[in-house]
Amino acid sequence: LLKSHGLLKRHYGVCRCRGLWLVAKLSRLHLPSGCFTEIDVQGFAPPDSNEHNEIQKENRSLGENRKCRSTGEQLISSKEETLTSEKGRWTSSLLPFPCAGFSPPYSDSKKLIYHLKGCQGLGNKESSSFTSVVAAAKVCGAAAESPSVKRLHLLVADKDFSFKAGQWVDFFIPGVSVVGGFSICSSPRLLEQERVIELAVKYANHPPALWIHNQCALDSEVAVRVGGEFFFDPQPADASRNLVLIAGGVGINPLLSILRHTADLHRARASTGGGCEVGTVKLFYSAKNTSELLFKQNILDLVNEFPEKIACSLHVTKQTTQISAELQPYITEGRITEKEIRDHISKETLFYICGPPPMTDFFSKQLENSHVPKEHICFEKWW
Known part of the structure; x- marks a missing residue:
């Protein structure tokens, strides 16, 4: 149906679902083959030229990977750029509870993942x-x-x-x-x-x-x-890598998972002498004030457990109360600076960034300008 209306040019697909336009760059969603959802195409009509141009402009501005959904319907693709058959269809019966018209694969989260090629890096x-x-x-x-x-x-x-x-x-x-x-x-x-x-x-x-x-x-x-393609998954045969984690606000969540994972890998290697070898980890984390620095005690516990392997620099931008004596050695008032990040650039270092778009844009661009290979930079945006 999409092909018959000429809407697959440049690998773009457009479909009207319940009065809303859904757009996907079909060749870039990286879904496993056969993982699709049912699409309601009732009332389908091709867009006029101005509307189609606006859709393409918006899609380009949001980057290579994007999530598209409207009240349960998603436009999904396979690597072969074809739509679903009955065999590959998601239905509400796959959920562990009844929910009519509920089709899982993509979420309506306020998150966009911008995945630079090869940022999985390890394994x-x-x-x-x-x-x-x-x-x-x-x-x-x-x-x-x-x-x-x-x-x-x-x-x-x-x-x-x-x-x-x-x-x-x-x-x-x-x-x-x-x-x-x-x-x-x-x-x-x-x-x-x-x-x-x-x-x-x-x-x-x-x-x-x-x-x-x-x-x-x-x-x-x-x-x-x-x-998600924002992850750290080293394998025993991989060379050791250093990590720099740059977090803003609630963007600490995936980076804390990575930090905790590296701590588990260090413990496993210390107890068995084998497994994955991981280098140093430096966390830069910025929030408005110390009360919004999430998991700060967990982070400091890991720093104290692995003083030679894990370090952190906590930043506050709008602190109005006195900083506790326990936190003071780790706190810097003001934003994370370009120089702090640049001092950690090396060919063995991978950079993971998660936070508000202005912060993420700034540091990913600065790293590229500093000749850090794109495959060593992975970032996730929230909006």
Whole structure:
């Protein structure tokens, strides 16, 4: 149908779903073959030239990879740039709870992932970074991490559910038609040992975030599905790499997962003498004030446990109260500077950046201007 209307030129597909235009650059969504969703094409009509040009302009401005959905329908592609057959269709029957018209694969999160080629960097280069497993999960813990962020522990019993440090989950809530997208902040080892993942969700008017802050309780049942190309997954045969992690605000979540994963790798190597060899990790983390520096005690505990391997520089931009004596050695008032990052550039170093678009744009551009190879830079944007 799309081809018959000439809408696959330049590998773009456009379809009207319930009155909204959905756009996807079909060859760049990196979904596993056969992972599609049903598309409602009732009332389909090709766009006029001005509307089509605006769609293409918007899609280019949002980068290579984007999430597209509207009230449950998504425009999805395969590597062969073809749409779905009945065999590959997602339906609500795949969820562990009834939810009419609910089609999983992509989420309506306020997140865009800009993946520079090769930023996986270490290990599993041929594996897909998306999984088809939609797993039932139960809330087994909840607490306030900051005045605006709530921390959740989810028990995921399904042994087929796994993730790589830095990835996110699509978050499906019974009775809520919008799907959330939240980065995992725990390490893969916690899931392996206890079948638990941890999320930290900032308060927002986005329906999934509102549900988490206002309605979520112990034993609430949801479903989760892993995705994302922002991850660190070294293998034993890989050369040791240093990491620089640059976080802004709630962008600490995937980077904390990576930091915790490197700590687990250091512990495993110290106890067995084998496994993955990881170099040093330096975390630069900026927030408005110390109360919004999430997981700061967890971060400092890792710094103290591995003083030769892990270091951090915590920045506050709008601090109005006195900084505690415990935090003072690690706190800098003001933004993270270009010089601080430039001092850590080397051919063995990988850079992971997650935060607001202005910060992410600035540091990714500065690293490129400093001749850091693109395959050594990986960043995730929030908007």
